[in-house]
Amino acid sequence: MSDDVSFRDRMGGEAASGEERQRMLSHVRHARILDQLSQSGAITVTAIAADLGVSDMTIRRDLVELEREGRLVRVHGGAVLSEAPASVAMDSEEPRFDARLRRGADAKSAIAAYAANLVTGYRTLAMDVGTTTFLMAGHLRELGHLKIFTNSLRISAVLDGGAPEVYVAGGRVRPEEMSVHGPTAIAQFEKLWFDAAVIGTSGITAEGFFDYSFEDTDMKRVYLRRSGLKILLCDSAKFQRMSLVQVGAFSEIGMLVTDAEPPPRIAAALAAARVDVRIVSPLSGN
Template sequence: MMADDVSFPDKSVAELAAGEDRQRMLSHVRHARILDQLALSGSISVTTIAAELGVSDMTIRRDLLELEREGRLVRVHGGAVLAETPASVAMDSEEPRFDARLRRGSEAKSAIAAYAAGLVAGYRTAAIDVGTTTYLMAGHLRDVGHLKIFTNSLRVSALLDGGAAEVYVAGGRVRPEEMSVWGPTAIAQFEKLWFDVAVLGTSGVTADGFFDYSFEDTDMKRVYLRRSGLRILLCDSAKFQRMSLVQVGALADINILVTDAEPPPRIAAALAAARVDLRIAPPAPAD
């Protein structure tokens, strides 16, 4: 009896070790399959790859977490996309002046602005962010009489002055070059409101999310994201694969992205995985 008592634990330990070895091998196989699929299509779905490999969604989520820690991929809502390499993303360290940004890519921005205005005009309350493309969009909304517009951009409010739309500006401290209003007073005022739609600008978009140059303006952008039923991001194609100081949010934080051309495959896959509605604006008609 004593010999048998001793042998059972030894056998259990051996079986446990063998099971762990098999599990490690299966893990490696799953990881290889996940990375192969990412290399082919640029994105994967948790439910699809779990069904193909005959494992639970939870197992695949753990695999994705491990691979993300290794820098092999980036998890997004419902799946994952290939990780960006440092060389594939440009970093903008300084914010160009407003006038310079307004001239840069003016045709693309005009097309995006006109298209986005058509989306916003159907609503009653709209929050409009600072930025050049949002500024151009606001010009199309001057005569939309049923629309109440809330903004932290003094440029937008001045552009809309005298038009049919009602305009409300947050109160707070002014950031001179951008002519944007920020600070705790502005945040507190708009946090009490609920907007039908918010339209945000951005300095750049990658598969990880969208960015801005300043902490000050980012605080209000996040208010718009929290307090709006529909969230629209405007981004001309020159801003794809670019990032700057502050990540405002993930792609899953927006509902619609309006741009002027198809994004790179990684961003397109990340948008699809995050269930973002991608809209390509047609060229604006010539004056």
């Protein structure tokens, strides 16, 4: 369907010409886009292009213009409602592991137990560093059919003597985090393919998920590239928080396990990326 056919009735029955026509068409499209956003909180390029009878490229240009005006925020495959930047907190320093483990302990424990139940049917699992993945490891000790691959020395210690086979990447160790990183570790795990991966994060915004260190981020990206099911673990205290490195966008994960409904803008971005959001109660652990 052409732009002339799609918008003639909306513009009074007569098609304008040249630059004036293009301005009018853009105005109508922008109004439609913003109307859809106000109703649903998120739109996809494909859906709005089909609705308006224009190309995906035309809609992408419209979204760029509207983002410049501060009317929306582009995400993978579409856009979400804009939100005040002040609502996102920046964490400039990485807290010590023990301090992070105590923070939100009930929520992290419930998320860890739920995530452990999700992966019981798999045979190969990549486990990222982090406090929630560390807690999750304690629930996997009896799974004799499972092979676990990790760059966390803490996770390997928790599983020591348990039933799963544990494989640790070789490389340089970050002392405080007890994580292994570097070219050797990356090269080893890049040759593998995992049924599933569980990824930790320092925080998430509508733009994606974050981590404190370049070193650990490199391994997270290996897990994301080389896994089938990609599960992000994030307690709700990390909503609207970001840190030094953006690990990836929501389009790079398949599932989020958390303990509360994400804020509207994050929820809309997750929906646009078709992420399966699982919410587990810290009280019940279900």
